[in-house]
Amino acid sequence: MEKAKIIFLNGVTSSGKTSISKAIQEIADDDFYHLSNDMFHDLEAEIINKKYLNYGDLVEGDIYMAESIIIMYHTVKVLAEQGTNVIVDGMLFETNGFIKKYNKTNYDSMQSILDGFDVFMVEVFCPLDECRRRNIARGDRGENQSHEQNEIMNKKIKYDFSVDTSIHSVEECANKIISEVKATR
Numbered sequence: 001m002e003k004a005k006i007i008f009l010n011g012v013t014s015s016g017k018t019s020i021s022k023a024i025q026e027i028a029d030d031d032f033y034h035l036s037n038d039m040f041h042d043l044e045a046e047i048i049n050k051k052y053l054n055y056g057d058l059v060e061g062d063i064y065m066a067e068s069i070i071i072m073y074h075t076v077k078v079l080a081e082q083g084t085n086v087i088v089d090g091m092l093f094e095t096n097g098f099i100k101k102y103n104k105t106n107y108d109s110m111q112s113i114l115d116g117f118d119v120f121m122v123e124v125f126c127p128l129d130e131c132r133r134r135n136i137a138r139g140d141r142g143e144n145q146s147h148e149q150n151e152i153m154n155k156k157i158k159y160d161f162s163v164d165t166s167i168h169s170v171e172e173c174a175n176k177i178i179s180e181v182k183a184t185r
Helices: 017-027 037-051 058-081 097-102 106-113 128-138 145-152 170-184
Strands: 006-010 033-036 086-090 119-125 161-164
Touching: 006 017, 017 033, 017 086, 017 170, 033 037, 033 058, 037 058, 058 086, 058 106, 119 170, 128 145, 161 170
Parallel strands: 006 086, 006 119, 033 086, 119 161
Antiparallel strands: none
């Protein structure tokens, strides 16, 4: 069985991760399964809202949101073990205050869970003012959500590649990432 490829797109909300993920799925010669923080947050949202938010226990709710991201990393591992290529679009934060019981950042947790797998780390960015404009246009994100996430984004990540979605189209970014993955993996 061929070794699975894992591409991790890291960036703040509205930087273009999901759009690039979909473009990679369309353009790449290989098939890729797409997982995102949003998917796993959405899976937990109904339970959290019913069980915790009605009682104002936001900290406890955050623990379950964080655990859903840990579950995502384990899902990536299971898929990769089966030979399935995976694109992850997420946000790796400097602090994991809401996963204190793990005593790790989510970057450290991801690396630990995916130890032994070749993870191609891609920084997806654009100027924060552009992210703000995109957040407003989307209507499903807070206007300043990208700025807030940027403040807590992990600054110690070792990237294999970076793309700027304010300079390049989604398709150009996807093609550049695919080319880099082919050249280095």
